[in-house]
Amino acid sequence: GVAPAFLDVLGDTMDEGVALIRASRATFVRAGIEQVYTRRPAPPWIHALHGGDAGAWRMLERAQRAAYETLLAPVWPQVQHLHRAAFTRHALAVAALGLGAALADLTPGSRLRDAVWEWPLPSGAQDLREVRLGGRGLILRPTFHWRSGPLIQDLPDRPVAFAYPASRTLPPLPDGDHALDEHLSRILGRTRLALLRSLDEARTTTGLARRIGVSTATASAHASALRAAGLLTTTRTGRSVHHERTALAELLLAGAADS
Template sequence: MHFSAEDLLDTAFAAEPLPLVELCLALAAAQRTDGPAGFGRWRRELARGLPPGARPLLELVRPDGDNPAFLEPPERDLAAALHAVREAGRALPHADLARAVARTRGGDPGGWLRGLWGGDRAAWEVLDAALRSAHASVIAPHWDAIRRSFRADVAWRGRLLAAHGIRATLAGLHPGARWSGATFEVPGPPDFEARLGGRGLTLMPSPFWTGRPLLAGLPDGSHLLIYPALTPLPPAAADGDGTADAADGSLDALLGRTRAAVLQCLLDQRTTTDLARRLGISLPSASEHTRTLRAAGLVTTRRDGRAVLHTVTGLGVELLRGGV
């Protein structure tokens, strides 16, 4: 991703999460097999509880987050977002139809997707009902938690931006991210190259997304970069050890109660086994928490013989001292 000076000056955080963007990311996450251990239970519950009327969306939403753009309008109000989907349906690119059909099992059985791209009224009623049903079951019950996750992450990244600048802030969005001059690079497939062209970048944390950051174009010609929020996932569940995250505007709201305790405990260097014993959590859970904190630049890990040693970084100490 190539930045100009104008882009660096015009990089900012989104004001609020977007309902249909979060819905598509949640359905994408439900189809993935990686990510935090807590997702396994959530995926199983979602597979059992997703209403039949919402299931057509699974033919459009991909595990890698590469979804048809018209499904993810940048609207903060659900009614406005649903209207934007309808309006976009008047001129869907034919190339998107071919990609969508190629992804389905059996090549669009019943022709529902072709009906969408052909403007068939019944197909669009199916899509509208699916979006409403999926939002009601997957997003609406947890919207407050999603907003807490969003705001806590933005508060932390905002402090990071003020203390260390935009380069460090963006590099902290993914473990493998790095800068090469004015080019921001993130490893992993698919390979693509984007030039922001001086139109700016909006940063948006998602409490559902666990993959590498996703880049999308916005109607005004600027770009949106979606990245995984620090808050334990999924927001509907307790954190990795069953401790509910009810804090608001605090370190617990940002990291989750157990993960915040892990960070505090690592003010002294500890092995994974020692950390698990002191906090009363499992070894896999302790490993998962340290991995996430390390990806955020809050913990460093080194191997000493057979032992794996973890300790808090300077950024982690700053977060513990200042809260959010």
């Protein structure tokens, strides 16, 4: 059935996830329990979670850790590989098509307009659902454990979390040390890919030009194109500017390194 929302956290490790769940506000816990147990009474130990009963919370933690060790731990390396593949493909789509088109590809019929993400409600409804990002950020969570429509967690003062089914037929990453580099160079161009790779630390336009063997004007033009694609940022200090890779660029290059 429906899982209570307070269990849906964004921890990077099992320990962090357990701690975030335990730190949930009492009102949030109560709302989640009431959401699940609308037609039948909650078992006493679950009801005791809302009251902050230490024994009930220990029981929940033991259950979560046992479930992880039994179901996920044996296959977690494969799941992580599939996650990296899914994120790399999304990053390539953002670099080639832009963020709006990449998000629309994840949810057909949706569109991104002025930091508002809209998409049709289930079949038969005429209205659109709206998520107003408002600078909070958007966390994408491809999952291989959910096969229905996308799941959205839109809580105040937190990034919007968007979980969606990863492809059933997700192909493996290209084999070979240089295969993904070939894919990236087809999209970005070899010079722009070399420029991104040279940004292992912040560099000026002149420094980039020297590093990849092009003129300063050429380096500046390529940096502008990569900045427009969300792959680097530029800051000015006095008369010089410094360029740095964004998290999206790091994801692309990390995918190439993993292949």
